[in-house]
Amino acid sequence: MKHISKTADFILLGCFALAVALGPFIFAPIGAGYPDLLQKFAIYGIFAIGFNILFGLTGYLSFGHAAFLGVGSYAAVWSFKLVSMELLPAIGLSVLLAGLLALAIGFVSLRRSGIYFSILTLAFAQMCYNMAYSVLTPITNGETGLRVLRTDPRYLDSALGYSAKMPTLFGLEITGWTGYYICGVVLIAAFGLSNAIFRSPFGMTLRAIKSNQNRMGYTGFNSRPYLLSAFVMSGMFAGLAGALLAATDPLAGAERMQWTASGEVVLMTILGGAGTLLGPVIGTGIIKYFENIFSAYNETMLSAMFSFVPDGVREPLVKFMSLFVGDGWQLTLGLIFMAVVIFLPGGVMEGVMRLFRVKHTPRVRSLGDSPQRDMLGESIIEEMPSDYDSSGAHKHPAKNNVTPVAP
């Protein structure tokens, strides 16, 4: 086992904080230097960091994480309606409720693993989504979405004689650049927390579970409480992201809970590199950038871009390119998704590592067997001997899941 020094972690955290602080200047050259988009980077970054604690560390692929984001949003809006326009009570309520929901869903879902776990979480998330549209309409306001109104009671605010039009943090309105820096501070905190979890004995246990859960069981180790804790933690991160989402845009709708939203966070995490510290944040940045910039393009802009191409070629070229931008950006998204899973299962981080030929970075062959790496590219758990992978039991797709007896 390699030991990562605490100094390296602090340097990483410092660099990350610096990057967040300089965000407006870093992203300005690529046309992303405006607060609304950067807020989204930060918020979905928190979401993906939380998802990574579950998927990256334990390998359990949840397809229902959007439910926690949605519950967080609803809880925050209710807090803005009933308690106060302050952000802190909203965050507290969101994290608490999302954590409780994660506890309930995780308790049931984690009794199964593999694809069954994925389908169970998907089923629960769809259940929440459908309920938000039907039975729970009094709480969620159905298709209209839940919004903050001026006439809402806000008992704490009226008791203190405080009034604000928008959600605030200590009186600062969470909009524009203020909003970005508030989200950014939370993102840095989330990043530091996830760093701490990665380095802790708890994180090590989760990696061991991913590496070989059966062997953990054989040694008399009960893995479920650890898995459940990881699941609840990642649910709470999602709830936190949901609260911030509601604070920057005080309207909560059920479409945030749809399973395509769950798919998106999976994509962000694996695009950046599941199991790495920085990966999810980078993946989020790429996806949200594509979503905002590419979906804004249209044919006129494309024609202007390709004005140097001869006329005869330009028209078909623009027609072809316009399939991938504007309304068609999801097509691009799907193609990126496939390309990453096929060619770069370790995500962007893996690509960067290979580019710089960092030592001890074995090539990741698949998401499932991705060696446990951290940001510095050092293998934390020793690799299995190479003949382990090529033993008969693993060659066989239908028996893929039959865990081979330890050699």
Add this chain to the structure above:
Amino acid sequence: MDAFILQILNGLDKGGAYALIALGLTLAFGTLGVVNFAHGALFMLGAFCAVTLNKLLTYEIVRIDPTRTTPWGSPLEVKTPYVQAMLGDWGKFLIDYSVPVSILLAIPVMLLIGLVLERGLIRFFYKRPHADQILVTFGLAIVLQEIVKQIFGANPIPQVAPHIVSGSLALTDTIVYPYWRIVYLAFSVVVIAAVFAFLQLTTFGMVVRAGMQDRETVGLLGINIERRFTIVFGLAAVVAGLAGVMYTPILPPDYHMGMDFLVLSFVVVVVGGMGSLPGAVLAGFLLGIVQSFASMNEVKALLPGIDQIIIYLIAVIILLVRPRGLLGRKGVMES
């Protein structure tokens, strides 16, 4: 009692669709060991085969009708589908029957799509874990549905059943049941029976079943099991496509119909038991009927919103009480 029968009937045709999709999913899973999240997209592609054929057949040309004139005395221009103009009554018949005729188009098209997908993409994922398979097929599903959206637009495109079965059957005074749903039910039963007969009665099917049991031994006997499994994947795509073609008069197809059905059919597969073909069929019909009972007004009054969540609720209960599903085999997808 009438309401009871009606709900069972209502559930059966939806159950037929679930069963067909789940059957294809299970075929792909049982043979290739691949969890295919793009299977719903194949269902959608099948439905758009019907749309394409209908669009091709009803392409209109303008002709001058010599026997009639407009009120102003000039020759009357009429728009006729060119098929009708060329083939006369035959063309009319063809347009009327465009949905069932699409089956003939859908079989080769879906078979080709299935084979290309398997050879071009899925086969590289046999040795990778299920999470990778889920993710790459999820990406594929997004790509397929976005392509369809680019070509056909985002709005649902209604299709009509042939005139002869467009009415409803009055079982009693209170039970009215559209003929097309009976057709769909019969069709799904026939397709399911055909798939089972193919697997049980032919030599090819025997080899495939043997391969599902023990792929290595079959391979050692000198049989090219890979190629047979490729064909089975094509077959699964055809089954999904046919389910989609015939479902178009019930639900106007749009580009995301596949996703909506996919989540449900995965639940069906899990309830039936991963890797069990009879389980998939049984669970498909069962869940279809349960869902239609849950959407009865009396039930909804008692338990509001139950119709929306009943299927997921059942899946959760089944997985916890009987983790292998109703008819699941031992050792499938168990860690």
